[in-house]
Amino acid sequence: MPQAKVLSARIPPEQAGRRLDQALAALFPDITRSQLQQWIEEGRVSLADRLPRKRDKVSGGEMVEIRPPPPRETTSAAQPIPLAIVYEDDDVLVLDKPAGLVVHPGAGNPKDTLLNALLHHFPAAAQLPRAGIVHRLDKDTSGLLVVAKNERARQRLIRQLQKRTVEREYVAIVNGVLVAGGTVEAPIGRHRHERTRMAVTERGKTAITHYRVLKKYRAHTLVQLKLESGRTHQIRVHMAHLHFPLLGDPVYGGRLRVPKGATPQLTGALRGFRRQALHAAKLALVHPTTGERMQWTASVPKDMSGLMEILARDARAHGPP
Template sequence: MSQHIELSAVVAEHQVGQRLDQVLAEMFPDYSRTRLKEWILAGFVNLNGNVVVKAREKMQYGDKIILNAEVDEEVRYEPQDLPLNIVYEDDDILVINKPAGFVVHPGAGNPDGTVLNALLFHYPDIIDVPRAGIVHRLDKDTTGLMVIAKTIPAQTHLVTALQARRITREYEAVVSGTMTAGGFVDEPIGRHATKRTQMAVRPLGKPAKTHYRVAEKYRAHTLLRLRLESGRTHQIRVHMTHIMHPIVGDTVYAGRPKPPSNATDTLVLALRGFGRQALHARMLKLEHPVTGEMMMWRAERPSDMNTLIHILREDTALNMVDDYIS
């Protein structure tokens, strides 16, 4: 099934000398710059009666632009009646609190049962929005807040805001090792050289920066608050492993857990039995794509992380008493 789009406009005086892709973005703000550029390269843009395929083409006053695009639906995803934990909703956006084990988008090994399938069921019109309105993703086993656009204009605005770092995302993570101060990791991330499903710090990777600060310190672990300046795949997990403080439960990047010396059986079991990376998207702050209002949401830490933190606190307190007695 495909959707035909036909749009036309005339270059205004203030647009003279601008590039075609810049002018199109201003003329047709409902569509992202990436999509408009793809349409130019595909020959869907007509300039003064001639097809133009150069995004850098300079515009003249009175140039007539016609956009004719046939947009095919690449893959047909099925709606599924899956629950969504809705934190906020209006006509333009949706904010959800994603639980662990819930994949965001269908892919290899996860053809359905995803957030996208749930969105198509609860909001059938969202099928017309690119990626069903999904603006950013969380890993399958990362919990917390995600914003979803319910309309094309909202999606375009939010994607642009995300790229311009105007959306704040704060995470919590329990990491191995005792960290005494905050800081940041500014290292490029790319596909792992040999393990193609994993990411790694690579000299020729895409720029990635993660800020972190210490929230609580335990005997051999630390609770961190983290904020992203970029949104690379597995960014926090890769960066924390890179600085030798991998996230607890992250079997992909951290390997087997290493309990501290004199750890109680309760702590050993908690560390070895934590079945996912201890990572939670706790806060989301953004400007509403339509009203312009600055909005913020927080999601309480999930119970499994609360239990782990409680056990780490007990272990720390117990060993402080033992040290005092000895």
């Protein structure tokens, strides 16, 4: 197993009086503060030849040494699964994930995941935690996802996600006709009784979703959504909280809504759409090496665009909602 490089530096005089974790975060900007705090607690950081606590104050001029743990190699098998690559360079890989592809191996999905595909496409990803995957999309959500190709890029992308500077926009079809857009600011945490579900709860973490109406159908709405936070199932939970759940969502979607007088084609299309109608359409971030602001878009997949066309025809045939 490869060993991690020992990091050493001298605390600058201008850091005098600051907490150790704060001083280290300024000295090593490529490493997240939470990671530095964990290493301090694990005894991997020495300050002037002693083991400090993260809240200890620095005086300036001390030598600090960090011994990171060995890289956690990914042990999953590489599989030749096709990837829809939108952009790739030495630091990042941007993908258009299809609906139905699980991101990480787990219970019930030990293989045939995006991670397995990444290991085949880029074998060096095995030396990165989670093969460089820094955020995720649900299995049945399609769209854009960024992957880091080295540890420096991974740390910098994680920092951007923590600071909420990564811009993510989604397109979704929801049940019900929204009058106008708005913002949902409601904390999200594990459901009290069903641990596989998330819910709006006072015990949850801050979650903010902005939504805008793109098109109204007779019993559904096409919406654009922008995330300020990245909680598990955030869009699905927030829209259900508004009583406008995502069409086809098997967990939060509720009762299927078929407009009165719907044609057999529309009825069949609605009943046959068996995933949440959610697509990550836009991704924007600062490149972890060049510092350039970059942006990518991905078209709505055929299953969603086909349903949108049928809903639009139905709306035209029956007049405005």
